[in-house]
Amino acid sequence: MRRAAYWLFPLIASGVAVFIVLLLIQINPAAPVLEAVEDGALHSSEAPEEQTNWISRFSKSEEKGYFYPVNEVNLKLDMGEKSTSAEMYRLTADLKSSYELFCVKEELKKSALPYLMNKEGDAMTLSVDSTDQSQLASLVTKLKTYQITATVSPYTEEK
Secondary structure, three states, rough: OOOHHHHHHHHHHHHHHHHHHHHHHHHHHOOOOEEOOOOOOEOOOOOOOOOOOOOHHHHHHHHHHOOOOOOOOOOOOOOOOOOOOOOEEEEEEEOHHHHHHHHHHHHHHHHOOOEEEEEEEEEEEEEEEEOOHHHHHHHHHHHHOOOOOOOEEEOOOOO
């Protein structure tokens, strides 16, 4: 039994090593053969693929043995047309303490509005952008219960 165990461990180890070497050889493609030309530059023996668009290169992945998770790409471009989006409003509030910050964050979690915090020194400014003016107005009244002053004004993005 000892003699079998003595030879079994090296056989298994060498079998695993051979398997790993064969696996690495199989998954790595062979490098293209380079040929020297009389002007000293090296050229590949592979034929250059025709220039195609970038999405068609993704579709050839099945032939090569790997897959990209992208099958289709849709792009929506703004070609200078007038924007049909609704008017934006901005709520701004100057926060003076960490308690006010906590209260504002809790109210914003309830209303599920995205916000932006700007901190310069000790002064913190909260900005909330939305198309729903009534939702921002109700948020202002909720903040007044915590004695936090906030204002709602029309917002235009600078270009």
